[in-house]
Amino acid sequence: MTKNNKVLALKYRPQVFKDLIGQDIVSKTISNSIKINKIPNAYLFTGIRGVGKTTIARIIAKSLNCSKENNKPCSNDLCENCKAISNSNHIDVLEMDAASKTGVDDVRDLIDFSRYGPTSARFKIFIIDEVHMLSKQAFNALLKTLEEPPEYLKFIFATTEIKKIPITVVSRCQRFDLSRVKSSELLNFIKKISEKEMGNVSEEALKLIVKISEGSVRDALSLLDRALLSQEKEQELDINKAQKIFGYFDKFHLIELFKNIFDGNEKETLKIYRYLYDQGVSPKIFLNDFLELLYYFKNISSLKVDGTNFSLNDKEFEAIKKISENVDNETLLLFWQFTIKTLEEIDVVSNQNLSMEMFLIRLIYLKGISNFSESILENKNLSTQSNNQSNQKNKLENEKVDHDLKDFKNKTIGQMKNIYQEKKKSDQSVIKNEQKTYLEIKTFSDLINTCNAEKEINLKYELETNVNLVSFENKRIEISFNNNLDKEFIKNLSSKLYEWTNERWIISLSKKIGQPSIKEENLLFKQKSLKKAEKGETYKKVLGNFPDAELININKIKDEN
Ligand SMILES: [Zn+2]
Numbered sequence: 001m002t003k004n005n006k007v008l009a010l011k012y013r014p015q016v017f018k019d020l021i022g023q024d025i026v027s028k029t030i031s032n033s034i035k036i037n038k039i040p041n042a043y044l045f046t047g048i049r050g051v052g053k054t055t056i057a058r059i060i061a062k063s064l065n066c067s068k069e070n071n072k073p074c075s076n077d078l079c080e081n082c083k084a085i086s087n088s089n090h091i092d093v094l095e096m097d098a099a100s101k102t103g104v105d106d107v108r109d110l111i112d113f114s115r116y117g118p119t120s121a122r123f124k125i126f127i128i129d130e131v132h133m134l135s136k137q138a139f140n141a142l143l144k145t146l147e148e149p150p151e152y153l154k155f156i157f158a159t160t161e162i163k164k165i166p167i168t169v170v171s172r173c174q175r176f177d178l179s180r181v182k183s184s185e186l187l188n189f190i191k192k193i194s195e196k197e198m199g200n201v202s203e204e205a206l207k208l209i210v211k212i213s214e215g216s217v218r219d220a221l222s223l224l225d226r227a228l229l230s231q232e233k234e235q236e237l238d239i240n241k242a243q244k245i246f247g248y249f250d251k252f253h254l255i256e257l258f259k260n261i262f263d264g265n266e267k268e269t270l271k272i273y274r275y276l277y278d279q280g281v282s283p284k285i286f287l288n289d290f291l292e293l294l295y296y297f298k299n300i301s302s303l304k305v306d307g308t309n310f311s312l313n314d315k316e317f318e319a320i321k322k323i324s325e326n327v328d329n330e331t332l333l334l335f336w337q338f339t340i341k342t343l344e345e346i347d348v349v350s351n352q353n354l355s356m357e358m359f360l361i362r363l364i365y366l367k368g369i370s371n372f373s374e375s376i377l378e379n380k381n382l383s384t385q386s387n388n389q390s391n392q393k394n395k396l397e398n399e400k401v402d403h404d405l406k407d408f409k410n411k412t413i414g415q416m417k418n419i420y421q422e423k424k425k426s427d428q429s430v431i432k433n434e435q436k437t438y439l440e441i442k443t444f445s446d447l448i449n450t451c452n453a454e455k456e457i458n459l460k461y462e463l464e465t466n467v468n469l470v471s472f473e474n475k476r477i478e479i480s481f482n483n484n485l486d487k488e489f490i491k492n493l494s495s496k497l498y499e500w501t502n503e504r505w506i507i508s509l510s511k512k513i514g515q516p517s518i519k520e521e522n523l524l525f526k527q528k529s530l531k532k533a534e535k536g537e538t539y540k541k542v543l544g545n546f547p548d549a550e551l552i553n554i555n556k557i558k559d560e561n
Contacts, residue, residue, distance in 0.1 A: 044170060046160070054129055098133040117150070190221070257272045469517075490509075
């Protein structure tokens with residue numbers, strides 16, 4: 001149990017460089033440069049939340065201003081300067097949070113204040129946190145001082161979003177990128193602290209903390225705080241309790257849920273979801289975990305258990321691997337897209353729980369689509385039915401989401417149907433070899449149909465427009481061509497033919513004129529038809545009424561004999 005009320009993140013805040021976790025190179029570089037008195041006018045620290053940006057800023061401030069040691073902070077804040085800086089109340093070290101003071105006036109005050117030298121220490125130091133929040137004018141006002149600051153003035157900036165800082169500012173700073181703290185390093189760190197605090201927390205529970213905090217030391221410590229506070233006497237805090245405390249849930253339930261979705265088992269899917277919901281899992285957390293698991297289903301074959309950042313244990317890893325063998329990538333990518341869309345929309349829905357159930361039901365039907373099942377076309381009936389089930393109050397919101405989802409789904413169905421039709425076409429025009437999946441191309445029109453089915457539109461165009469067929473035999477094509485033929489055509493066609501048939505084809509160029517190309521043939525046909533029509537009775541009748549009429553084109557009409 002914690003012995004005092006100070007939160008762990010404050011209690012164990014590193015006070016000297018060597019206490020910093022996971023930022024060894026940065027610490028060394030900075031302390032060395034201070035030692036040889038090469039101190040930049042401004043430091044800029046960037047990195048995710050809770051990796052030690054402002055902590056390093058304070059350690060630097062102490063190194064520069066400590067009155068006991070030279071070039072490094074005294075340990076345990078022995079001097080007045082270090083103590084005051086640690087407590088954020090040193091008169092010469094100003095900490096500003098740009099998130100609350102973003103305006104040009106705040107920066108002007110700061111610059112005014114910088115005109116006078118330090119009162120009690122060697123340097124006057126401005127620490128500006130979340131510096132990317134400053135307005136454009138504020139940055140401009142800052143720029144001049146940043147270019148040529150008085151010798152006693154130093155800036156230390158921290159940001160989570162480096163891209164929002166003007167390049168003119170970045171280029172005047174010495175920049176350090178703080179990395180996420182590695183899982184194993186963070187685990188060791190909180191394990192030690194848990195021991196120091198007499199905590200009785202299982203290794204698995206600590207791993208869960210590391211996983212949730214995603215490399216942020218501050219997050220890890222505040223989660224450990226919560227774990228220690230809710231720990232009951234003499235009882236180990238195990239993974240199950242930890243999951244409850246953090247609103248986190250067993251991956252295994254989620255894996256089961258996936259299995260049921262893939263199997264099309266609507267009833268069981270909803271049962272598992274409701275169980276998770278009752279455990280206090282919020283829809284947002286649920287969706288994010290859902291996405292994470294989708295990632296694993298898609299990529300499990302190229303991963304190892306320890307490559308998942310403690311996210312999966314051996315049992316879960318194996319289960320995912322097994323299930324994923326029967327799920328195609330198309331479905332997973334479709335699910336991914338759909339889940340992201342739902343996540344974007346979840347905030348506009350007032351009853352998120354109902355939306356989640358609808359989300360899961362839809363996935364089951366999306367799965368149906370990707371199997372080319374005919375049942376998709378009945379999706380209209382389905383959504384109406386489910387709408388009736390949902391509560392009147394949420395009807396409006398649901399309808400909005402419904403509409404968008406339907407839109408999305410229709411597009412998807414469109415895409416899927418295209419693939420389906422292409423497949424059908426290629427099945428019709430080209431006879432499949434029974435043993436292999438290679439194609440048999442027997443005629444020139446087989447070849448053109450295959451180009452169409454395989455979406456080789458350029459090849460198809462060349463074949464129809466610029467090629468005159470001289471002869472077509474098995475694995476041997478002789479052609480002549482006009483000047484417009486693509487230079488790469490023969491090379492491309494050969495490689496595609498090999499890909500499709502697994503056999504080498506010989507394509508030779510002939511001096512013979514060859515048959516008219518498809519395009520020429522069409523043109524000839526049109527000319528012939530026009531000539532024939534000009535002799536016909538209909539045209540003569542028209543000319544009788546409109547002597548200037550000219551026959552340009554002929555279209556067939558259904559009823560025409
Ligand atoms: Zn000191």
